[in-house]
Amino acid sequence: MVRAVLKNSTLNTMQQTAGGGFFRLVLEVDGENILKATPHIGFSHFGIEKLIENKSYINAVSLLNQEYALVLAIEKLLKIKPSKRAAYIRVLLAELSRIMSHLQTVVSIAEGAGNSTPSYYGAAVQEKIMEFLELAGGSRLHANCLRVGGVYNDLSYGLMEDIVKWLKKDFLCFLDNIDEKLTEDRIFKQRTVGIGTVSSENAIEWGFSGANLRASGSLWDLRKAQPYDVYDELDFEIPIGKYGDCYSRYLVRMAEMRQSVNIILQIIEKIPEDFMIILDDTVATDNEKTVLSHSSKNIDEDYNVPAGQCYESTEAPSGEFGAYLVSDGSNRAYRCKIRTPSFAHLQAVPHVLKGNKIEDINTIISSLGIEAGEVDR
Amino acid sequence: MIISEIIILLSALFAASVLLIYVERKLIAAVRLKKIARVYGLMQPIADAFKLFFNETILPRGKTQVAFMLLPVLFFTSIVACWAVIPVDEGVVLADINAGALFLVAMFFLSICLIVVIGWASDSKYAMFGALHSVAMMVAYELSAMLAIVCVLISSGSMRLSDIVNAQAEMWYCLPHFPMFVVFFIYALVRTNCPPFRMSESGNISDGEYSIEYTSVGYIFIAFARYVNMLLMSAVITVFFLGGWLPPFEVELFLLIPSVIWFGLKMSLCLLIFIFTKTAFPIYRYDNLVQFGWKMFLPFSLVWVIAAAGYTLVSATGKF
Amino acid sequence: MNEALVFYVLATFSIISAVMVVFSCAVNSVLFLIMVFISVSGLFLLLGAEFLAMMLLIIYAGAFAVLLLMLPLMLNIKETYQHTAVKCSAFGVTVGLLLFSCLAFVLKVKPQRLENDVSLAVANNVKALGEVLYTDYAYLFQLCGMVLFVAIVGVIMLMIRNGMEIKEHKIAGQIIRSADEIELKQLTDGEK
Structure with a gap:
């Protein structure tokens, strides 16, 4: 029997990720169905690794959760540890920005499914979190408050009370609202359930980590598996999804936001009163020997890091964020390699998109939490 | 004279759609917690219009250029033409022709046809994809919507729109034909590009719209046609299902209000629902939507037409 | 007088577009076909056959023409179309003549019947x-x-x-899912 012979067409699209970055996606489509998808990256490459290698350790900063791994790595090379209070503050800020990141992902899944109203509400919530980060670190988006050996400064007076009040009153209410309007929405389910499914085995093979891996059903969380700073003192649970589709990834992120709230509330109860930020510029084997890092002497004069190499990873909102540092004993890194989760997630995109519909691209890519800026570094 | 009537109609449509644009923005802003620009946001549409007028006109190369320039005007005309047969009040209509309902249907089909041609004339894959999407969706619901109109025609026994309105003096057709009312309403949502039945606005170029290649005046025509279309669909729903200019009950107080106001009120109710669905729902995926149209609405509408015809026959002749 | 003028305008228009249908490229010929339908429906309107006029618009200009448009757009028929049109012109003329004679026959033999119907x-x-x-x-x-x-x-x-790998989704299965599927687990020491 004669079948209609139709040519597959190739579409060249610019895919915008939730945070505003771009990558190019070349699609081979048959009508609505994607036969082949090829991502092309490099549009927002700014060579952060080389920048770090050419700057003294003290100047290498980035977004909070991303900075975290680097700071931990340098601390490991220096063999120092932050004071308890500083470590608690770090975790507090990291969890706040985790909430911010997950929120962005969740609303962009909704936007990919065609409802952009939640993103306006999400933006209001994010604005509030950014306000907190600004109070803590002095700048809004790039909460510039992690330092090697501690944090920039103590939290300003009354900030923790404000955070608790806001979390308990407004934020949980907002999450419930989203749950009510979006999670149980029939159309939203039709747009996300069974879309972009990644099985547990495939997820491990493709190097997934973080919420995407947990959505596929693997029990893995760096905060629990290799606790850094004070995560081992905090009591929280790991949300595990079942099916590894967009809906599972969405649900895991929603649950993780609630867990983050839980963590922050615990921190605020447990945080010790003494404020001490340490940066040992002599030989820091003894972590009780402390110097305030905001003393201008240490900022002006860089510190040398003993020769050696190390890899430290943190549980960033989108997955395992690792920093590999080689030090030659000077005040700059000899080699810096940054492992970003989005890069690993992006390599799965051709496989995940295959066989899905064009309209689901947005939902799938935003549910994987891929950020073009993070991929390109 | 007919010319002056046409001018009045066009200016009324212009005023109504400008008002609609303004109200839509205000409502969506209210739902989405957006801040509104100064002077109650009144300057925003004007600024937008200015911006569009002074945009650079970008034309596709090749032989589709003439069609590309002409089509927005034709598209606009095919939608405005429908307004010629819509009676706003007893006798207030440009042309109260016998086959008014059919004329509406014909123009609906013609505008669909024009969307495909717009996609072709844009000479771009994205516009073509958008056009095919829109057309496939509209066609999927078009047939059931036409059957809904057929039900109304069977009940009213006439194709003249003013007769249809007058036939609803006892009961609006949205009550006896409630399922068909729903079907037609969803068709109106599809046609006016309201979620959950339309392309997403999420900035993905691969599921863009058919008007993606248009800038400047061409875009103004298409955008304006959309708003006129929203007005048109609400007017059509009012005429077919909500009793046109008739008040809901024959109460003295209601009769005091001019019937044009009743018509306007019913239209605004429909428009409000259109606008709120725009903000409230995610969007069905294209294939779900088309399946819904062909597999559920069409058979159901067919059954309903037969039932309506049977009921009318039995009640007219008094025997089975 | 007015009606006659409208008739002649519409008739000329329809004949010109009908000729252009044959002598233009694929998509344009469909567009001209739509023009033929529109002008012929105008002629019907002049005769007072509103129903036929509208049906012509709905069925041919609306539904049929959309399908015809899809064909050249989807199958990428370009210049070859015209070529075959010229090659098959003998066939086309024959069919045209046949149809015309049928119409003439009907009109000549059974005008009475038509009048009644x-x-x-x-x-x-x-x-x-x-x-x-x-x-x-x-x-x-x-x-x-x-x-x-x-x-x-x-x-x-x-x-x-x-043979195409398309992911199918059952709507009932999709809707039945809910937030309950998320399990909250503690990482035990053995798994660390």
Whole structure:
């Protein structure tokens, strides 16, 4: 029997990720169905690794959760540890920005499914979190408050009370609202359930980590598996999804936001009163020997890091964020390699998109939490 | 004279759609917690219009250029033409022709046809994809919507729109034909590009719209046609299902209000629902939507037409 | 006088567009075909056959032309189309002549019958047409429906293509999912 012979067409699209970055996606489509998808990256490459290698350790900063791994790595090379209070503050800020990141992902899944109203509400919530980060670190988006050996400064007076009040009153209410309007929405389910499914085995093979891996059903969380700073003192649970589709990834992120709230509330109860930020510029084997890092002497004069190499990873909102540092004993890194989760997630995109519909691209890519800026570094 | 009537109609449509644009923005802003620009946001549409007028006109190369320039005007005309047969009040209509309902249907089909041609004339894959999407969706619901109109025609026994309105003096057709009312309403949502039945606005170029290649005046025509279309669909729903200019009950107080106001009120109710669905729902995926149209609405509408015809026959002749 | 003018304008327009249908490229010829339909429906309106005019617009200009448009757009027929049109011109002329003679025959032999069937004097020509269609020509009408139905099935058969990896979703299965699927677990020491 004669079948209609139709040519597959190739579409060249610019895919915008939730945070505003771009990558190019070349699609081979048959009508609505994607036969082949090829991502092309490099549009927002700014060579952060080389920048770090050419700057003294003290100047290498980035977004909070991303900075975290680097700071931990340098601390490991220096063999120092932050004071308890500083470590608690770090975790507090990291969890706040985790909430911010997950929120962005969740609303962009909704936007990919065609409802952009939640993103306006999400933006209001994010604005509030950014306000907190600004109070803590002095700048809004790039909460510039992690330092090697501690944090920039103590939290300003009354900030923790404000955070608790806001979390308990407004934020949980907002999450419930989203749950009510979006999670149980029939159309939203039709747009996300069974879309972009990644099985547990495939997820491990493709190097997934973080919420995407947990959505596929693997029990893995760096905060629990290799606790850094004070995560081992905090009591929280790991949300595990079942099916590894967009809906599972969405649900895991929603649950993780609630867990983050839980963590922050615990921190605020447990945080010790003494404020001490340490940066040992002599030989820091003894972590009780402390110097305030905001003393201008240490900022002006860089510190040398003993020769050696190390890899430290943190549980960033989108997955395992690792920093590999080689030090030659000077005040700059000899080699810096940054492992970003989005890069690993992006390599799965051709496989995940295959066989899905064009309209689901947005939902799938935003549910994987891929950020073009993070991929390109 | 007919010319002056046409001018009045066009200016009324212009005023109504400008008002609609303004109200839509205000409502969506209210739902989405957006801040509104100064002077109650009144300057925003004007600024937008200015911006569009002074945009650079970008034309596709090749032989589709003439069609590309002409089509927005034709598209606009095919939608405005429908307004010629819509009676706003007893006798207030440009042309109260016998086959008014059919004329509406014909123009609906013609505008669909024009969307495909717009996609072709844009000479771009994205516009073509958008056009095919829109057309496939509209066609999927078009047939059931036409059957809904057929039900109304069977009940009213006439194709003249003013007769249809007058036939609803006892009961609006949205009550006896409630399922068909729903079907037609969803068709109106599809046609006016309201979620959950339309392309997403999420900035993905691969599921863009058919008007993606248009800038400047061409875009103004298409955008304006959309708003006129929203007005048109609400007017059509009012005429077919909500009793046109008739008040809901024959109460003295209601009769005091001019019937044009009743018509306007019913239209605004429909428009409000259109606008709120725009903000409230995610969007069905294209294939779900088309399946819904062909597999559920069409058979159901067919059954309903037969039932309506049977009921009318039995009640007219008094025997089975 | 006015009507005559409109008639001549529409008639010229339709003939010119009909000629252009044959002598233009694929998509343009479909567009000209739509123009033919629109002008012919104008002619019908002049005759007072509103129903026929609108049906011509709905069925041909609306539905049929959309399908015809899809063909050249989807199959990428470009210049070859015109070429074949010229090659098959003998066939086309024959079919055209045959159709024309059929029409002439009907008009010449049975004008009386036509007069009786579709009386244009009836104000509501929908009613007139309906009475003829559903009584005298009921079986033919049903047969037309069957032919169209077969055509629909045929089209679906043509378009079903196997061997493609397309993910299917059952709507019921999608809706049944809820937030309950998320399990909250503690990482035990053994798993660390």
